[in-house]
Amino acid sequence: MEQPSDQIVNFAANLRLLCERQGSISAVCRKINLNRQQFNKYLSGLHMPSSQNLRQIANFFGLSVPILFTDHAEFRTLVEGNFFHAMETVRSSPELNRFIESMIVEASADHKDILGVYDRYQYSSIYKGFVLRSALCIYKNREFLQHYYIERFPSHDDPTKTEYVFKYYGFVFPVAGRLFTVDFEGIQNNEMTFGVFAPVKRSSNNFMFGIGSGIAATMFRQPYSTKVALHYRGPGLITREHLDKLTVLDRGDPSIPREAMQFLGDASEMIHLG
Template sequence: MDQFGGNAAALAANLRTLCEGHGSIAAVCRKINVNRQQFNKYLSGAHVPSASNLRMIANYFGLSVPILFSDPDEFRTLVDGNFFHAMSTARQLPEFSRFVSNMIVENNSLDSDILGVYDRYQFSSIYKGFVLRSAFCIYRNKEFLQHYYVERFPSFDDPKKTEYVFKYYGFCFPVADRIFTADFEGIQRNELTFGVYAQVKRNSKNFMFGIASGIAANMFRSPYSTKVALHYRGPGLLKREHLNNLTVMDRNDPSIPREALQYLGDGSDMIQMG
């Protein structure tokens, strides 16, 4: 288990988190055909499973083996946000299988360049003229590159309170030096969004600039197309510290990177319908 640094404590915490939503420990052991006494050692951090048992456990929960060894706080954020369940459900759809049949991600150098956490900037379709900062993450799950991002909108009446939260789950497809994304919103369950991005590296600051389009099933959120700037913050999955920075800001806010603001412009070219 050297490839994971022997991090039995992280694995144990993440297994306990997973088991919380899957009934009794005994039921989990029966379904993955692992001895209960041995599984208890995994849960306590006393032992790390063999490679074959790790694969069985990961397959049962619909995850990749490396994700089982993620930082426990990051991992719980994913579980609490229902990200794993949403992706597992999407993979089972025959329409999805046909869509990605020719787009399976191969091991290549592009992964190391794009995996990780980003601040995501775009002009808000709800707060006209203001810039929305959301949290965006790209990670590998088996043969797929997946992503998720979270938006938070403050209340009009009390900016200190959160009025709306939207969570998007999706897949990334690297094609011809571009990153194509397709995702769906998991709380309102009524919106599909699509994007295409290109990497730009300036002064050791990593950015991806692109276009995103969204189509909702009701008129509460009108269809839109807008510029999006992604600013790389670091490797790994989303942490609570990233989520704490989500908000809507005046375009003159100094915390918005200059490169992102230059790309976004003044928002006048944002296309909305309805």
């Protein structure tokens, strides 16, 4: 018996996860207007939906069709991290709609050259003088380029344990050869950050160098502005392998790319606005 392809396996697993969060498969079928018996075959991986049914399913869950075929472990990270729900809430806000209307979005391009996972380097505002390595992912969801990134800070008392985790999610706007980002902190929900980056290709390494600025609704974290280096690692979404490498590093750590360290300079170039 022929084994189903990875695409079909991922789609079925992702669809089951989405339906579990809806509570009732029958309700999903009624709202999408699909036959329950046929839908069960999609959930079991026995059949793939037609292109029309795929679009109906994707539209119902507020996702793009390609994201439904993402590796299941990566897809679960996005779902359980609440990134999809958070972005849907942000997208429906009148403030964001006014912001998007004022931006020049190059909607005709697919921007495949910038999609994927990056190591994100900047000086830490919590561990003074150390470089923070976080993970950032740019992906396309329907007509929007979106991104999310995750920071992890080790404990001062036990560096093998994580003390702080921050998750940011937002939009990417390609304008005139640069990338503008706006994102929102998703755990404490009190910080908004902005960035502007220019792609740089040096030898076989792809980098984006730019500036990140952030301000919180409270003074738990001081406003800041700092240089940020993005080092492209590969296509797809953030995986456990990427997360395991998130930490703060001494600026002489050999795992930091030389180009990134040259751009960041020394910690005195970080600007605090408090």
